[in-house]
Amino acid sequence: MAGNRRAARVGSAVSGSSAGIAFLVAIVTNYVTAQPPKWAENTVLVWSVFGVLAVVSLGLFFWERRLAAGAPDGGRPPVPLGRIAAGGHSMNPPMVSAPVRGRAAELERIGALVRGPGGGMAVVCGAGGLGKTTLAAEAAAQARAQGQVVVWIRWRDDPERLGQDLAQAAHILGLPEARLEEARTGRVSLVDAVWEHLATATGWLIVIDNVDTPTRVGPGSGPPAAYRGWLRPHGGGVLLVTTRDTTRQTWGPDADLLHLQPLADEAAGAVLLDAAPRAGTQSEAEALAARLGGLPLGLNAAGVYLAVPTSRHRTFTAYQHALEAEFTDLLGAEHPAAATDPAVARRVVRHNLGPVARPAPQRRLHPRPPRPPAPRPARTGTGPPHPDHPGARG
Numbered sequence: 001m002a003g004n005r006r007a008a009r010v011g012s013a014v015s016g017s018s019a020g021i022a023f024l025v026a027i028v029t030n031y032v033t034a035q036p037p038k039w040a041e042n043t044v045l046v047w048s049v050f051g052v053l054a055v056v057s058l059g060l061f062f063w064e065r066r067l068a069a070g071a072p073d074g075g076r077p078p079v080p081l082g083r084i085a086a087g088g089h090s091m092n093p094p095m096v097s098a099p100v101r102g103r104a105a106e107l108e109r110i111g112a113l114v115r116g117p118g119g120g121m122a123v124v125c126g127a128g129g130l131g132k133t134t135l136a137a138e139a140a141a142q143a144r145a146q147g148q149v150v151v152w153i154r155w156r157d158d159p160e161r162l163g164q165d166l167a168q169a170a171h172i173l174g175l176p177e178a179r180l181e182e183a184r185t186g187r188v189s190l191v192d193a194v195w196e197h198l199a200t201a202t203g204w205l206i207v208i209d210n211v212d213t214p215t216r217v218g219p220g221s222g223p224p225a226a227y228r229g230w231l232r233p234h235g236g237g238v239l240l241v242t243t244r245d246t247t248r249q250t251w252g253p254d255a256d257l258l259h260l261q262p263l264a265d266e267a268a269g270a271v272l273l274d275a276a277p278r279a280g281t282q283s284e285a286e287a288l289a290a291r292l293g294g295l296p297l298g299l300n301a302a303g304v305y306l307a308v309p310t311s312r313h314r315t316f317t318a319y320q321h322a323l324e325a326e327f328t329d330l331l332g333a334e335h336p337a338a339a340t341d342p343a344v345a346r347r348v349v350r351h352n353l354g355p356v357a358r359p360a361p362q363r364r365l366h367p368r369p370p371r372p373p374a375p376r377p378a379r380t381g382t383g384p385p386h387p388d389h390p391g392a393r394g
Helices: 002-033 043-069 104-115 132-145 159-172 177-184 190-200 265-275 282-291 296-307 316-331 342-357
Strands: 120-125 149-154 204-209 238-243 255-259
Touching: 104 120, 104 132, 104 238, 104 255, 120 132, 132 149, 132 204, 132 238, 149 159, 159 177, 159 190, 159 204, 177 190, 265 282, 265 296, 282 316, 296 316
Parallel strands: 120 238, 120 255, 149 204, 204 238
Antiparallel strands: none
């Protein structure tokens, strides 16, 4: 394609130059000799030569312009795949800064879909704080390392915005601009045009994160399980969705549901040690992890707190003792299942993350003696986590 453009450009220049030189030679010859050359006496021949040169020059010029307006080498649109931006926001996956512990089986299931020939839709589901976004980000990083085109979309409770993002993703994967223009003018349905193309394109992973209101995804009022809206399992690549909705009725029979559970003690302890390697032993980390219910969000918060040099409690054991004393204040009564009940653990997570997630002035706690004060994050001046960061959501 590039060689054709160069040939057209060179041919246009040569033919145009030839016509100009012949015209100048005829003028100079006539001026110097006062006699026209013999061949110039044949007006039919003269005008035929100039006409042919002019037509060839214009033809090559317009041919070069047409080739320049087409797609570059390989027939793909000139859209960079490394960093994609639509509407001012990045469509790159968030970075995962620490090892993802205890999710090897889920990552393998997603990886098998990505490597397989048929594509599909995987739904990572579970309660808040289980690390759904982190798991999806790690799966995206692995897919990109394998040469897949990865697009990250965050559901913002806006069906129109989701449609624009998926149309941009399809354009990245080669959907022609002419087809998008047909959708804009109402000649075809945009959702059908996007998915007709995604069904034929291969080698991609599209992540739609935080779809906690799937009934609003659209377009229209049909459920996602009908597979007529923006979420479909019939693409040539893999669509990966994260959500708190765990029901098969919502996602339909063709979706691969991955129900996340709290981390086992060993993996949860490793999360704490990754964040605060000097805060204690593996067994002490596992004991604190069990008290936190194995929720990655709570584990990350505790690890960050313990890693700050100005924190009052610098070891897993000290943190756990202060946390145990605070359980009574949280629940209003002793709770014997505080270490294992996920609902209780989630309350602990919300309590500990509250001052970090909301930068409002903190109230000074006055614990009832002889209980020690509950652990509080140090005033490090850091703001709330970015909404696209893997640790900011479940």
